[in-house]
Amino acid sequence: MSATGGVVAAVDLGATSGRVMLGYVEDGMLRLEAVARFPNGPVPAGDGLHWDFTALYRHILEGLAEAVRREPAIASVGIDSWAVDYGLVRGDELLGEPFHYRDERTGRGVEAVHRLVPFDELYRRNGLQFLPFNTLYQYAVEDRLADAETALLIPDLVAHLLTGARVAERTNASTTGLVDVRTGAWDRELIERLGVEASVLPELVEPGAHLGRLRGEALERVGADLEVIAVGSHDTASAVVAVPLSTPDAAYISCGTWGLVGVELDEPVVSDEAREANFTNEGGVDGRVRFLHNVTGLWLLSESVRAWEAEDGNPIDLPTLLDAAASVEGGIPLFDANDPRLSAPGDMPARIAAVLEESGAPVPATREAFARTIVESIAQAFADAVATAARLTGRDIDVVHVVGGGALNRLLCQATADRSGLPVLAGPVEATALGNVLVQARAHGWFGPDATLEDLRRAVAASFTPQRYEPRR
Numbered sequence: 001m002s003a004t005g006g007v008v009a010a011v012d013l014g015a016t017s018g019r020v021m022l023g024y025v026e027d028g029m030l031r032l033e034a035v036a037r038f039p040n041g042p043v044p045a046g047d048g049l050h051w052d053f054t055a056l057y058r059h060i061l062e063g064l065a066e067a068v069r070r071e072p073a074i075a076s077v078g079i080d081s082w083a084v085d086y087g088l089v090r091g092d093e094l095l096g097e098p099f100h101y102r103d104e105r106t107g108r109g110v111e112a113v114h115r116l117v118p119f120d121e122l123y124r125r126n127g128l129q130f131l132p133f134n135t136l137y138q139y140a141v142e143d144r145l146a147d148a149e150t151a152l153l154i155p156d157l158v159a160h161l162l163t164g165a166r167v168a169e170r171t172n173a174s175t176t177g178l179v180d181v182r183t184g185a186w187d188r189e190l191i192e193r194l195g196v197e198a199s200v201l202p203e204l205v206e207p208g209a210h211l212g213r214l215r216g217e218a219l220e221r222v223g224a225d226l227e228v229i230a231v232g233s234h235d236t237a238s239a240v241v242a243v244p245l246s247t248p249d250a251a252y253i254s255c256g257t258w259g260l261v262g263v264e265l266d267e268p269v270v271s272d273e274a275r276e277a278n279f280t281n282e283g284g285v286d287g288r289v290r291f292l293h294n295v296t297g298l299w300l301l302s303e304s305v306r307a308w309e310a311e312d313g314n315p316i317d318l319p320t321l322l323d324a325a326a327s328v329e330g331g332i333p334l335f336d337a338n339d340p341r342l343s344a345p346g347d348m349p350a351r352i353a354a355v356l357e358e359s360g361a362p363v364p365a366t367r368e369a370f371a372r373t374i375v376e377s378i379a380q381a382f383a384d385a386v387a388t389a390a391r392l393t394g395r396d397i398d399v400v401h402v403v404g405g406g407a408l409n410r411l412l413c414q415a416t417a418d419r420s421g422l423p424v425l426a427g428p429v430e431a432t433a434l435g436n437v438l439v440q441a442r443a444h445g446w447f448g449p450d451a452t453l454e455d456l457r458r459a460v461a462a463s464f465t466p467q468r469y470e471p472r473r
Contacts, residue, residue, distance in 0.1 A: 004025075004026070004027050004028070004446055005024070005025040005026035005027060005441075005446050006024075006025060006073070006075045006441070006444060006446060007022055007023065007024050007025075007071050007073055007074055007075065008022075008023050008025075008074060008075050008076050008077070008078065008229075008437055008440040008441065008444075009021070009022060009023070009035075009064060009067045009074050009076070009077045009078075009226070010022075010023050010077075010078055010080075010231075010433040010436035010437050010440075011060055011063070011064070011077060011078065011079040011080070011158065011436075012080055012081075012235065012238075012430075012432050012433045012436060013040065013056065013060075013079070013080065013081035013082065013154065013155070013158075013235070014040065014081075014082060014235065014256060014257065014432075015040065015041070015082050015256075015257045015258075016039070016040060016041055016257055016302065017037060017038065017039055017040050018037070018038050018039075018040050018056060018059060018060070018063075019034060019035075019036060019037045019038070019063070019433070020034075020035045020036040020060065020063030020064060020066070020067055021033065021034055021035060021430065021433040021436075021437070022035055022067055022070065022071055022074070023433065023434070023436070023437030023440070023441070025437065025441045025446050025447075025459075028447065028458075028459050028462065029459065029462060029463050030434060030437065030438075030459055030460065030463040030464075031463070032430050032433055032434065032437070033070075035063055035066050035067045035070060036059070036062065036063030036066055036067075038056075038059035038063070040052075040056055042100040042102060042345060043097070043100075045097070048099060048100075048103040048104065048105055049099065049100040049102055049103035049104075050096075050097040050098060050099055050100055050103075051085065051097060051098045051099075051100055051154075052097065053087060053094070053097050053098050053154075053157070054097065057158065057161060060158060061217075061218060061221045061222060062221075064077065064222045064226070065221060065222050065223055068222055068223050068224040068226075069223075072224065074224065074226060075227070075440075075444055076226060076227040076228065076229045076440050076443070076444070077162070077226050077227070077228050077229070077440075078228070078229050078230070078231035078233075078436040078437070078439065078440045079155040079158045079159055079228070079231070079233060079436075080155055080231055080232065080233045080234065080235045080237075080238045080432060080435075080436050081153075081154040081155045081158075081172075081233065081234075081235055082101075082154065082234075082235055082257075083153070083172055083175035083234045083235075083236070083282075084101050084131075084133055084134055084135045084138070084153075084175050084176065085098050085099065085100065085101050085135075085138075085153070085154050086098060086135060086138070086151050086152060086153050086154065086157070087151075087152055087154070087157040088142075088144050088145065088147070088148035088150075088151055088152075088200075089148060089149060089150045089151075089152055089157070089160065089166070090147060090148055090149045090150075091149070094157070095144050095147060095148055096144065098154065098157075099138065099142075101133035101138075102133065102343065102344055102345070103133075105138075105141045106132045106133045106137050106138055106141070107132060108140070108141045109132075109136075109137030109138055109139070109140035109141040110132050110137050112137075112140040112141065113136055113137055113140050113194060116193055116194055116195075117190065117193060117194065119275075120272075120275065122177065122190075123270060123274075123275040124270050125180065125181065125187055125190055126174075126177045126178070126179060126180070126181050126187065126190070127181030127268045127270050127280065127281030127282075128174075128175070128177050128181075128280045128281070128282070129275075129278040129279055129280035129293065129294065130278060131280075131294060134175065134176065134177045135153075135175065135176035135177055135178070136176060136177035136178055136194060136196075137177075139151075139194070139196050140194065145196070145197065145200065146197070148200055149199075149200065150166050150200055150202055151200045151201065151202075152166065152168070152202065153168060153169075153172050153173065153176070153233070155169065155172060155233035155234075156168055156169060156172070156202070156233065159211050159228050159230070161218065162212075162214055162215070162218045162228050163211050163212030163213060163214065163215060163218075163228050164212060164215055165211040165212045165228070166202045166203075167202050167203050167204070167205045167209070167211065167230070168201065168202045168203065168204050168205070169204075169205055169206075169207065169209075169230045169231075169232075169233040169234075170184055170204050170205065170206055170207070170283050171207060171232045171233060171234045171237035171282070171283040171284060171285065172233045172234040172237070172283075173186075173204055173283070174234075174281075174282045174283030175234060175282055178190060178191055178194075178196070178201065179204075179283070181268045181270060181281050182268065184204070184283060184287070185204065186198070186201055186204065205230050206230070207230055207231050207232045207233075207237070207285045207286075207439045208229065208230065208231075208439055208442060208443040209229070209230040210227060210228075210229055210230075210443070211227075211228045211229065211230055212227070212228060213225055213226065213227050213228070214226050214228070229439070229440045229443050230439075231435070231436045231439040231440060232284070232285045232435055232436070232439060234282065234283075235254075235432045236254050236260045236282070236290065236292075236432075237282070237283065237284055237285055237290065237435070238285075238431075238432045238433075238434075238435030238436045238439070239254040239260075239403055239404060239431040239432040239435055240252060240254065240264060240284055240285075240288075240290055240435065241284075241285050241434075241435030241438055241439060241453065241456060241457075242403065242428060242431040242432070242434035242435040242438060242456075242457070242460050243401050243403055243431060243457070243460075244401065244425075244428075244457050244458075244460045244461035244464070244466070245264070245401065245457060246399055246401070246425060246461075247398055247399055249263075249395050249396055249397050249398050249399075250263075250397070250398070250399045250400070250401055251263050251386050251389060251390075251397045251399070251400045251401070251422075252264070252400070252401045252402075252403065253382055253386075253400060253401070253402045253403070253406065253416070254403055254404050254431065254432075255297050255298065255382075255402055255403070255404045255405065255406025255407065255409075255412070256297060256298060256404045256405045256406065257297055257298060257299045257302070258294055258295065258296065258297045258299065259294075259295040259296070259297035259298075259378065259381070259382055259385075259406065260290075260292045260293075260294060260295075261292055261293050261295055261382055261385035261386060261389065262279070262290055262291050262292025262293060262385070262389055263291055263292075263389050263393055263395060263397070264284060264288050264289070264290060264291070265281075265288065265289040265291045265393065266287075266288065266289065267289060268281035268289050268291070269281065269289075269291055269392055269393060271392070273392055274291075274392050277293070277388050277392060278293060279291060279292065279293050279388070279389070279392060280292055280293065280294070285435075285439060285453060286452075286453050288453065291389065291392075291393065292385075292389070293385040293388065293389070295337060295338060295378070295381045295382060295385055296337045296338055296342060296343065296378070296381070297378060297406060298378070298405060298406060298409070298412075300337060300342060300348060300352070300374050300377075300378060301318075301371065301374050301375065301378075303345065303346075303348035304348045304349050304352070304370065304371070304374060305318060305321070306348075307347050307348055307349050307350075308349070308367060321367065321368060321371050322371065322375070322409065322410070322411050324368035324371075325368045325369070325371040325372040325375060325411060326372070326410075326411050327368070328368055328369045328372040332372055332373055332376045333356055333361035333362050333363075333364065333373055334361070334373065334376060334377045334380055335352060335355045335356050335359065335361065335373070335377050336355070336377070336381075337377045337378050337380070337381040338381060339355050341354075341355065342355070349370060352370075352373075352374065356373075372411075375409070375411050375412050375415055376415050376419075378412060378415075379412055379415035379416045379418070379419050380415075380419050382400075382416045382419070382420070383416060383419035383420035383421075386400055386420050386422070387420070397422065398422065399422060399423050399424075399425060400416065400417075400420060400422050400423070400424045400425070401424075401425050401426075401466070402416065402424055402425070402426045402427075403426075403427065403428060403429070403431035404429065404431055404432065405429060406426075407426040407427045407428070407429050407431075407466075407467070408426075408429055410467075410469075413426045413467070413469045414469050414472070416469075417469040417470060417471045417472070418471050418472050418473050420471070421471050421473075422471060423468060423469065423470055423471065424468070424469040425466040425467070425468055425469075426466055426467040426468075426469065427464055427465070427466040427467055428460065428464040428466075434460060438456040438459070438460075439456075442456060447459065
C-alpha cells in the first residue's frame with residue numbers, strides 16, 4: 001500500500017470470546033477482516049473462578065500466525081481486552097492463571113479497602129464507580145501479590161509475553177482504582193495507604209507507544225518479526241475511539257456482555273451526585289474522559305439462552321428468537337438489569353423470574369416473551385443511564401450511538417430509541433477492533449502527522465453507514 005495506508009493486526013479479547021482481526025487502512029478508508037475467533041470464559045478451580053489464560057494466549061498466537069499467512073505485510077499488532085483483571089509475573093513466569101472478576105473473593109476485598117479509605121474519598125481520588133471487582137479490591141485479597149515482581153493487566157500481560165515489555169497502558173490502568181483521576185499518574189499516596197507494593201506497578205504508557213517486537217516462542221510460532229503498539233487497551237477505550245460521534249452532545253453505548261453508557265468529556269466529574277449515580281471516569285485515548293455507567297448488557301440474554309440450550313440439548317437460533325420476541329404484544333414486565341443477583345453465571349431465567357416475582361411483576365410464560373422482557377429491561381437501563389449522564393454533565397443529549405455486538409440486535413436498538421426518546425445510530429459492530437486499528441494506524445502516520453481523534457472518527461463515518469432507529473413513542 002501507499003504511504004497513506006497499510007495493514008495491522010488487532011487482538012481483541014472479550015469476556016466470552018476473543019478474535020484476531022486484520023485492519024486495512026488506505027487513503028483514509030477502513031476495512032476489517034476476521035482471521036480467528038475463539039472462546040473465552042470463566043473456569044472453576046479449587047480456589048475460585050479463573051481465566052484459562054494459557055489457552056487464551058495459545059489462541060492469540062495461532063490467530064496471529066494465521067494473520068501473517070494471509071497478510072505477510074502486517075505492520076504491527078495491538079491488544080485490547082476487558083478491564084480490571086491481571087496476571088502476576090516473576091521473571092518470565094506467570095504465577096498461576098489470573099482470577100476472573102466474577103470470583104466471589106472480591107467481596108472481602110471491598111470490606112478491606114473501605115476500612116482503610118472510605119468510598120467517597122476513593123471516588124474523589126480515582127473517579128471510579130463502585131464495582132466490587134475493581135482491581136484495587138482484588139489486590140486486597142491477592143495472596144500471591146507479595147511473590148510477584150510485576151502485576152500486569154490482561155492486555156499488558158499479552159504484550160509482555162510477546163515482547164518482554166512490562167508497562168501499563170494508561171486507559172486500562174485507569175480502571176484499577178489506583179490512578180489519580182486528574183493527573184493520570186499512579187496515586188502513590190493511595191497505593192501506600194492500601195498496602196500495595198508500589199514496585200509491582202509498571203510504568204504507565206500512552207496509546208500509540210511502541211512496545212517492542214516479537215521475541216522467543218512468540219516470534220517462532222507467529223513466524224514474523226512484528227512490532228507491538230499500545231492501543232486503548234481497555235476494550236471500551238478502543239470502542240469509543242471508533243464511535244463516529246455525530247454531534248457534540250452525542251451519547252454512546254458500547255454494548256456487548258456489558259453496556260457501557262456515557263459521554264466523552266475533557267475533564268472528570270467527581271461530584272457527590274455522580275458518585276451517588278455510580279458513574280465512572282475512565283481514561284480515554286488522547287487524555288479524554290469516558291464518563292459512563294456500567295449496565296449489565298447482553299450477558300443477561302446470552303446466559304438465558306445458554307440455560308435454555310442446556311435444558312433442550314439443542315442450540316437456539318438467537319435471531320429467530322428475537323424476531324419472535326419482537327412480535328410479543330401486551331404489557332412487558334421489566335426488572336432491574338443491574339440487580340447484583342444477576343451478575344454471576346448460572347440459571348439466569350430462574351434468577352430473573354425470582355427478581356420479577358419479588359417485585360410483583362408477572363413472569364413471562366414463553367421464551368419469546370421472556371427474551372422480550374430481558375431486552376426491554378436492558379433498554380430501560382440504557383435509557384436511564386443516558387438521562388442521568390445528561391443531568392450530571394449538563395449536556396442536552398440529542399442522539400445515542402450504539403456500537404459493538406449490540407448494534408446487531410434490532411430489537412434492543414429500537415427499544416433503546418423508544419425508551420430514551422432519542423434517535424439511535426447503530427454501528428459499527430466491530431468498534432473495538434476498529435479503535436485498536438485506528439490507534440495503530442495513527443502511530444504509523446497513515447492519517448498524517450497531526451491526526452486528531454476527530455480525524456480518526458471521520459474515517460469511521462466515511463467507511464461505515466450506521467442503521468438509524470427513530471423513537472416510536
